[in-house]
Structures are given as structure tokens and as C-alpha cells.
Amino acid sequence: MQVPQDGEDFASQPWYHGPLSRQKAEALLQQDGDFLVRASGSRGGHPVISCRWQGSALHFEVLRVALRPRPGRPTALFQLEDERFPSLTSLVLSYVTGQRPLSQATGAVASRPVIRQGPIRRSFSEDTLRGSPALTELPRTRKWSDSQPAGLEHMGRSREDHCGPEASAMPTCALPRMGSDPVLLKTPAPLGSVADSLRASDGQLHAKAPTKPPRTPSLVLRDASGRPPTYCELVPRVPSAQGTPPGHSSPDTEAPWWEADEEEEEESRSFARPQAEVSFCPPNNPSCLLGPQNRPLEPRVLSTLRGLFLEHHPGSTALHLLLVDCQATGLLGVTKAQRGAMGVASGLELLTLPHGHRLRLELLERHEALALAGALAVLGCAGPLEERAATLRGLVELALALGPGAAGDLPGLAAVMGALLMPQVSRLERTWRQLRRSHTEAALAFEQELKPLMRALDEGAGPCDPGEVALPHVVPAVRLLEGEELPGPLDESCERLLRTLHRARQMAQDAPKFREAAARRLRGFRPNPQLREALTTGFVQRLLWGSRGVGAPQAARLEKFQRVLSVLSQRLEPDG
Numbered sequence: 241m242q243v244p245q246d247g248e249d250f251a252s253q254p255w256y257h258g259p260l261s262r263q264k265a266e267a268l269l270q271q272d273g274d275f276l277v278r279a280s281g282s283r284g285g286h287p288v289i290s291c292r293w294q295g296s297a298l299h300f301e302v303l304r305v306a307l308r309p310r311p312g313r314p315t316a317l318f319q320l321e322d323e324r325f326p327s328l329t330s331l332v333l334s335y336v337t338g339q340r341p342l343s344q345a346t347g348a349v350a351s352r353p354v355i356r357q358g359p360i361r362r363s364f365s366e367d368t369l370r371g372s373p374a375l376t377e378l379p380r381t382r383k384w385s386d387s388q389p390a391g392l393e394h395m396g397r398s399r400e401d402h403c404g405p406e407a408s409a410m411p412t413c414a415l416p417r418m419g420s421d422p423v424l425l426k427t428p429a430p431l432g433s434v435a436d437s438l439r440a441s442d443g444q445l446h447a448k449a450p451t452k453p454p455r456t457p458s459l460v461l462r463d464a465s466g467r468p469p470t471y472c473e474l475v476p477r478v479p480s481a482q483g484t485p486p487g488h489s490s491p492d493t494e495a496p497w498w499e500a501d502e503e504e505e506e507e508s509r510s511f512a513r514p515q516a517e518v519s520f521c522p523p524n525n526p527s528c529l530l531g532p533q534n535r536p537l538e539p540r541v542l543s544t545l546r547g548l549f550l551e552h553h554p555g556s557t558a559l560h561l562l563l564v565d566c567q568a569t570g571l572l573g574v575t576k577a578q579r580g581a582m583g584v585a586s587g588l589e590l591l592t593l594p595h596g597h598r599l600r601l602e603l604l605e606r607h608e609a610l611a612l613a614g615a616l617a618v619l620g621c622a623g624p625l626e627e628r629a630a631t632l633r634g635l636v637e638l639a640l641a642l643g644p645g646a647a648g649d650l651p652g653l654a655a656v657m658g659a660l661l662m663p664q665v666s667r668l669e670r671t672w673r674q675l676r677r678s679h680t681e682a683a684l685a686f687e688q689e690l691k692p693l694m695r696a697l698d699e700g701a702g703p704c705d706p707g708e709v710a711l712p713h714v715v716p717a718v719r720l721l722e723g724e725e726l727p728g729p730l731d732e733s734c735e736r737l738l739r740t741l742h743r744a745r746q747m748a749q750d751a752p753k754f755r756e757a758a759a760r761r762l763r764g765f766r767p768n769p770q771l772r773e774a775l776t777t778g779f780v781q782r783l784l785w786g787s788r789g790v791g792a793p794q795a796a797r798l799e800k801f802q803r804v805l806s807v808l809s810q811r812l813e814p815d816g
Contacts, residue, residue: 250329251360253277255353258360265290266297268354275350277302277332287328288551289320293348294623296543300342301551302328344678345550345630498563498572498762514583517598518590520570521777528770530779536786542620545783548771554634558641560767562649564775565711566758568606569651570599571751586751591718592744600718602777605794607655607715609780612801614659616784618671619808628812629674635660636682639690644703647761648710657694660686664802664809671813700739704746706753710761717744 250256257265260278268276269292280288280301287302303319317324318331321343325331332350334340341347526532529541549557566572570587582590590596591603614635621628635656640646642653659665666672676683696702697713704712720726720740726733747754773779781790785797 254355257356269297273351274354276354291348291350298346298348299551514595516581518578518582520568521602530782533787545774554637554641557638558647559765560771561652561775562647565649565651571755588751589748592748600722603718606777610655611658613780614656615662615665615805618665619805625674628671629678632675633679633682636686644708650713654715664805668813699736700743706750706757710758712747716740
């Protein structure tokens, strides 16, 4: 491969195939080491390196970090894991010529490019990747939008179409940007493809000016719907109504359900007589990952999930988990009918009341299922020792991304830590030794930061400020209210009991503040539908126990799966 000269875009490289679906890319990868670079439709047109390794097709998204325009330096950097490169071509050249693994978790090495046959079709995806200045503006169709909130409603319209009944919308670059970077305008797209996204932010345009974006680049998650995303300088992009849960209206809403205004809920803040038990688990809609009937731990599904999680940064996965946890806890997405039935406005209040029994059981089920799934991710790695150590590192990084000050999802943090501290995982001495040797920073963070934090949270202490935490740690209170005994000596358990009850009462009182904190973290967030489904309670249950086994009693299911994990642990590192 030759590095292109200045001004030559990477579309001329033989390994770049332009817009290409995952299925077509996998069909082109025949042997281990085969790779190509494509523009992924499900990732907003961003570059993805597809590579076959150890018989499986893996897909690695390349992050593009935009820089403030300055003479003599690139306008963006391309990043695969830690190292950044001034161009996509230099990134690919470095990994291929140096035979470096595309990720430490998989060890996949790209060695043979799959040569493109024929020209590349010009598309929005390719233009987004290239970021060519010559394509940022079309002649005679100069777009305009000022930086005042009142002027953002005209973003993507031409001056001559502004006053007419029809207007053309222009999708802009959906890449990480500095707050003061100029908006790049791309090839025109149909109005219907961006109208829904623009409509979601209309309610924010005139009420008050949006908060100023951060000065440092931040990762903007792309939509997986395949439609060109819309990006505005001041108002963050929001998902379309595709992710609307049952009971919520679709495209006519002002914002996605996790960004809905709180005014509607104010009227229900006072206690009302409850009507019935309420469940926040979404109904069993058709799954895009599982069939109508599935067996436990299907290899095809496990392989798909592994690739799905490898494609997402721990920070992205943490936000997906926060979104699903907020819905499962009843912090976000509570309908008016649900509020009327439970008599309070939030699941954090409901779980402290007698008629919150069903919610408490659902939260305990979710905690146990996620912990088992996390342990399976480690114990299911039958390959090299480094692969298991890399999986441990991934779980540690996810726990850090879920912690206070980050995503602030403490139930998600508790589930991940439950997997790492599970006896079948903690007994893997060789694996933990490899983690300390190869990923020292992650090992130190686990021992010195995560374990003390989890111990404090389980004892009813630890951080619980709504500004630092989006969703508090509810498991100790739920266990206590469901009649479980507290471990430890009697005098210590009494103090722990009082702390836990006080924390539960404080959580119920601060429920509106937690809702604001969670909505603030999720503002502008576009979840990946597949990853979001993979983190729901119903999906994890069907994955672990199959569509038939889910109906068995919980105690029997948990005991059976614990035995499965014990067998896997012994196979990896036998005793003696």
C-alpha cells in the first residue's frame, strides 16, 4: 500500500470499498487476515475496518476526532484504540505494515487487503468521511443558520427556499466537534430524512438558549437507523421516534421519551392512592437478535454480541446501560397511566412502598441476570489467556465509565462489579495475574478504586449526590425491603440497616433531581437499537436460559447457571 499524496483522499485506496453493509463485507472476507475499510450505514457513514480473524468476521469502528482549524495541522484525527493518526490512510498503514492487533481484546491482525472491484459510488457517507472542503458547499445553494437559538429553526435551508412552502434540508457532519468549529454542510438529502430529528429539538429553540458545548471534543453517537444524522452547532442531535417505548407517541413528540419535559409530571408529584402493581419492563417485542424461540447461549447470538460490544467504546456502552436502567427503574419514560396506577411519579419512590413489590423483584432479577452475563463474558473466553485478561480489562473500563462523575449508573456498576467479584471469576489466578501484567492501570483501578467504592455502596454509604450520580444504588434497599437479612455481626448490621433505610428515603425525596441528572447525561444521545436491546432484562434472560427456561422459578434458574459457570471456570483453570 502506498500513502496518498497531500490532497488525495483515501477513496483512491484499493482497500476502501465505500458504502457497504456488514453482510456484504463479511462475504468478501475469506481468510484470516483479510480486511477492508467501508462506510457503515448503521454507524452514520463512519469508517469501519472489517477483518476476518480466527474464522470470525470482526468490525472495528474508527473514531474521527475533529480539531479546531489551524494552519499546518490536520482538521481531524483518526483513532482506533489509543493512538491517533492524522489520516485514515496512515492509520491503516501503521496497523497493517506493523502487524499490530486492531484491538487488544481480539488480537485480530489485518494483513491482506480485499481489493475493491470497480469505482465507488459517491454518497453522503463518503463525503462525511472525506470532509473535503470542495464538497462542503454547493454552488448557488449557500446554506445559512446563525448561532442564535431563534435562527436555528432555519438551519439547513437555503435563503431562497426559506420563505417558501418547501425547503431542502442539509445533513451536516455527525462527527465529534469542538464547540466553536464551523458547521460543515454536505450533499442535500430529502426533507423527510431529517425533519424528525429537527423536530425533536424545536422545543428547545425559543424557551431558552441551550447550554454551551464543552471545549473538548466529545464522542457523538451515531444513529443505527441508516438515515443520515442531523447535527446542529448549538442544539444536540436527538433520536427519532424509532426508539419510542410503548405508551408514548411517535414523531409528533417534542423530544424522545428520555428527554421529555418534566412539566407533565409535576401534577403527579403528590401521593395518590395506588391502583395496581406497575411493571417497567417493556413487553416482549420481536427481537432483532433472537428468534421467536431460542435455546440458551446460542453460539451465533454470542458471536454477534461479542462483535457488537467490541464496536462500542466503554463510555458508549455505559450510556446505553444507563438508558435501559433508567427505564427499568422507572426513573425515565414513565407514562401518565403508570404514574396514576402507582400513585407516585417515579420508580425510586415506588420501590420504597408496599405496592412496589413487583418492581423490587424485577430489579433484583435484572441485577442477577446482568452479573451472570458479565461473568459469562469472561468465563466463555476459551482462547488465549490474554483474551480473558482483555475481557477483564473491558469490564473494569465499563465499571469506571458507569461510576460517579461519569455515566453515574450505580445499578449498572453494581452488576458489572458483581460479575468481576463472582467466585467463579475471582478464582482465576492466572487471568488476574495476566491483567496486572498487561493492563496494570486497569488492575490498579479495580483494586484501589472500584472495590472500595462498591463496598461503601453496599453498606449504605458512598456517593449519592444527584449531581454526581444519575441513578442511585437501589439493590441494598430492595434486598432489605424484600426481607433478606443483612450479613455481618448484629451491631454492624443494625447500623447498616439504618443507613440503608435513610438512603432509600433520601433517594425517594431526590427522585426529581436524579431524573434531571439522568436526562442531562442522555441529552442528544442516539442509542444503537441492537445494543440497547442486548442490555434489556428480557433479552438477557432469554440469552442465558432460553425462551422456555425463562419461565422456571428464579432460584432454580440461578442455581443451574451458577453450576454452569463453575464448570467453565474449572475448565479454564483447574484446581491444583
